[in-house]
Amino acid sequence: MQKIAQGAEAVIYRDLEKNTIMKERFSKKYRLEQLDTSLRGFRTRREAKILQRLEEMNFPAPRLQSFCDERMSIVMDFIPGEKLRDVLENGDDYQQLAMEMGQKIGLLHQKHIVHGDLTTSNMLLNERSKELNLIDFGLSQFSEKIEDKAVDLFLLDRALESKHYKLYPQIFAKVLKGYREANPGAEAVLERFEHVSKRGRNKKK
Ligand SMILES: Nc1ncnc2c1ncn2[C@@H]1O[C@H](COP(=O)(O)OP(=O)(O)O)[C@@H](O)[C@H]1O
Ligand SMILES: [Mg+2]
Structure with a gap:
């Protein structure tokens, strides 16, 4: 796994073998811990849910592979x-x-x-x-x-x-x-x- 991007909220790792990426939302120290955890969990679940819906629609977006709202991570297809x-x-x-x-x-x-x-x-x-x-x-x-x-x-x-x-x-x-x-x-x-x-x-x- 190789880190390919880091934004304000998440780090993106690429898995070359599986041709997927993992998006992991990290904690923001300036936020109250409880709020931070609930916000990251919410956004992780939301993103996963939308990706699922988009796949049903056949909409051009990465396909969801899996997600974990404890690790705050989503695995999806890599878009070249x-x-x-x-x-x-x-x-x-x-x-x-x-x-x-x-x-x-x-x-x-x-x-x-x-x-x-x-x-x-x-x-x-x-x-x-x-x-x-x-x-x-x-x-x-x-x-x-x-x-x-x-x-x-x-x-x-x-x-x-x-x-x-x-x-x-x-x-x-x-x-x-x-x-x-x-x-x-x-x-x-x-x-x-x-x-x-x-x-x-x-x-x-
Ligand atoms: N499925 C993907 N395939 C290829 N690159 C991706 C994918 N998802 C994210 N990236 C790369 O990682 C960057 C950050 O991902 P993004 O989901 O936009 O997170 P952020 O919330 O940090 O902006 C993107 O601008 C893109 O370059
Ligand atoms: Mg972005």
Whole structure:
């Protein structure tokens, strides 16, 4: 097992033989211990549950192998390929990728899954299938609420503007195009998105 990434909440190890990764949520010293344990347990179980649901949907995400809410770990398939964050910046088919991003999010929302942390670091371009795969479902939830979906898109909008300021807003327009194609309930969400954006922007000032 080889460590391949370390984020704010988890360490990722890769098992080359099994072609899997293990995501282990470590404790955060600044949190009260009880709260920390319950939060990590909750997010571990949640991520595992969503991955299971996504597999049933045939949605492009890593397949769940196992999880343990004592060790706070999840084992899932390794997705070969680069982060969309890097592909977007270095390639020239960013418009097509942006559209695919929107389609994938539209599919999730149509099934009432809200990702909760939509950034281009949580999307991998699978080099085998050539398809965009979504990862990092620890903050996801099942929700039918238009507001939750609109906020999900708003967080993506903010992330795109800050990480890809040169390509933005060209790419965001394409994301919305893809989103509309994949989600028949898109109009209501996009209408709410306008309100959420105004609210968010006013707050910033
Ligand atoms: N299934 C996977 N296959 C390949 N790489 C992965 C996989 N899951 C995570 N990674 C890598 O580890 C990084 C962190 O994983 P992620 O689930 O996003 O955790 P964090 O909560 O720390 O952001 C990802 O950006 C990606 O580079
Ligand atoms: Mg992540």
